[in-house]
Amino acid sequence: MRKYSLAFLLVGWTLATAAPVLAEDQPDVDCEKAMTQMEMTYCAEQDFAEADERLNAQYKVTRQAMKDWDGDAMDGLGSAAEALLASQRAWLTFRDAQCAFHGYQARGGTMEPMLIYGCQAELTRQRTQQLKEQTDLMSGN
Template identity: 85%
Template sequence: MKELVILSAMLMAAFPATAQDDPEVDCENPVTQMEMTYCAEQDFAEADEQLNAQYKVTRQAMKDWDGDAMDGLGSAADALLASQRAWLAFRDAQCAFYGYQARGGTVEPMLIYGCQAELTRQRTQQLKEQTDLMGGN
């Protein structure tokens, strides 16, 4: 066992980890499954950035709304937080379920990322609509 630990340490020292740049992939025309999965992941990351930006706007709007609301009616900001937490759990569970159609295959991660991107864009739109309804920006 001790020899295995020493061998592992020697191998790690011989092959230092290097920072890898993002692969050069044309997401307008991905060819391999790895490229398609990479592009789906990038699409989800972009959708997630947009969601986070909209969430900040919506949260501030709900805090402003709370400042104008009568006492004892609850907090829109707290309701938003509870809703967002529940939605995140739903999104992740739903997309894991969606991925089961290709369970264990190389397509599964692409399906999950695609599902996450789609549901995330829908949620961003829901938050924007709620912000607009309640007098936010």
């Protein structure tokens, strides 16, 4: 029993000390020339992360515009900011489910994560544009 405890302790220590090093390492990948599946998946993930950052920035702008709209609206008409929040939550659920479904083209294969990230990036860019258009309409731009 003691032999197994020592083995588990050594494996745990190895993983614990290696994890921070692995997390810090960023692959040096030129996404314009990605060739391997690992590189293409990494680039798809980076594309999604960038699209998600833009969405979050636009969401903040849209949320503020909806709060401003609410301040100018007549009482009893509901809240644009609350409607935005409900819409965004539903959209996130849709996006993630749709992209998981999209990934089934390569279910269990090394290409599946790349397909999911690509779908998430595309739908996220579309949502960012929708929020921008709604903000422009509500702001009178």
